[in-house]
Amino acid sequence: MAKITSVRGFRDILPDETPKWQRVEEKVREIFFNFGIQEIRIPILEKTELFKRGIGEATDIVEKEMYTFLDRGNEYLTMRPEATASVIRAYIEHNLYEKDPVAKLFTIGPMFRRERPQKGRFRQFHQINVEFLGQEDPRIDAELMSMLMYLLGELGLKELKLEINSLGCDICRPAFREKVTGFLKDREGKLCEDCRRRLGTNPLRIFDCKNESCQETISGAPVILDFICGECKEHFEKVTEHLEILSVPSVINRRMVRGLDYYTRTAFEITTQALGAQNAVTGGGRYDGLVQMLGGPAVSGIGFAIGFDRLISMLSDADEESDVRPNIFIAALGDEAQGRAFFICNTLRRAGIRAEMDFAGRSLKSQMKRANKLSCSHTLIIGDKEIDDGTAQLRNMQDGTQEPVNIQDAGALIQIVTG
RNA sequence: GUGGGUGUAGCUCAGUUGGUUAGAGUGCCUGGUUGUGGCCCAGGAGGUCGAGGGUUCGAGUCCCUUCACUCACCCCA
Known part of the structure; x- marks a missing residue:
């Protein structure tokens, strides 16, 4: 009989490796407990509409990476490509904001994106997800990032780089977007094929392009930090100020934009040299409009996702202590x-x-x-x-x-x- | 979706200009003590050489196709 293998990009985590996963999860739970973050467990399958509305129709995730199928009940369902939309959905569905306007939630589990697998990238991968809801204060942003850096440090990761940026809000981002589009339209000939396409769909992503010619072109382009409104600017300054108060080293990356549409104001990413091309261990940011967009009240939010598989791959096997119980x-x-x-x-x-x-x-x-x-x-x-x-x-x-x-x-x- | 690399024992890998019965290390099993582990020694099991086709007297080796894995692009965690 022919062997049946696992599905491409879906892998087994064998008994040799599971203790590492358990140890990390234990540590994570302990730290989250101290920070008052409670666990929420959410389904793997959601209505497709949730992600279309939450993540954004024009994003790569929704456009070409989701596992979506027509259920027997004639309804489109999707295996979750990320957790935030689901957490917000649950938060709204169960009226959690009525019970307590502030919610700090975490969830750990598999996510699914149909990309070509490579180092640090699988079709089923795992995320440790944290969402702080109902708090708009910039100190929350600083606290969240500070905790994250502390957590990763406790797990033994070294040489982490925290990059932050502000993406502005509903008021200032559209104006900036137009500015950039105008600037790039004049220089369209110098852009790569992908970027010419992005010009119509998501021009801010061109800042991320690795193509040299595009980088050169964009280097003269307006930068969002120079265009954000007074309130966003103040928020961002307070964030960096409080990161300093907590002695969290960070660098401002004026070109960083994120691939999900819901982010506003603070956006951040933690990268490391140890991972190859997929160098992001964590990404996150503020999403002040998302709860409303998904049919909830005007509640602000900020969160992050840690790439669990990537984190595990950075941990050396050596520091695994053997079990000494009788x-x-x-x-x-x-x-x-x-x-x-x-x-x-x-x-x-x-x-x-x-x-x-x-x-x-x-x-x-x-x-x-x-x-x-x-x-x-x-x-x-x-x-x-x-x-x-x-x-x-x-x-x-x-x-x-x-x-x-x-x-x-x-x-x-x-x-x-x-x- | 696009490009490069790699597929030989459970695992890590040798295998010459195409040549007879495909090897090593490690792991596994047994023995070296009538009932005593680690070290050492001996023996054993384990392979459709990723799959299919072609060239040839003869293919693990050369050619074609295909699949899988992998790295990178893209994108993200």
């Missing part, structure tokens, strides 16, 4: 001893001790080898001799010492093992 292997010789071992093994597990045994009737030597491989702290040896006198040999695998223990007395055994 761990016993029960080596049994003969049918009767095996029966005995079966009972003891399961009793120990219920008493909170990790216990393993072998059912294949292997030689003692082979069972010892297995105990060693599983890095067991102890091995309990039960054979005919032990059945006869009601004791078993308990071997300490570190120093090789052995002592007899009463196999009827599980309590005494547990005591020795847990030391």
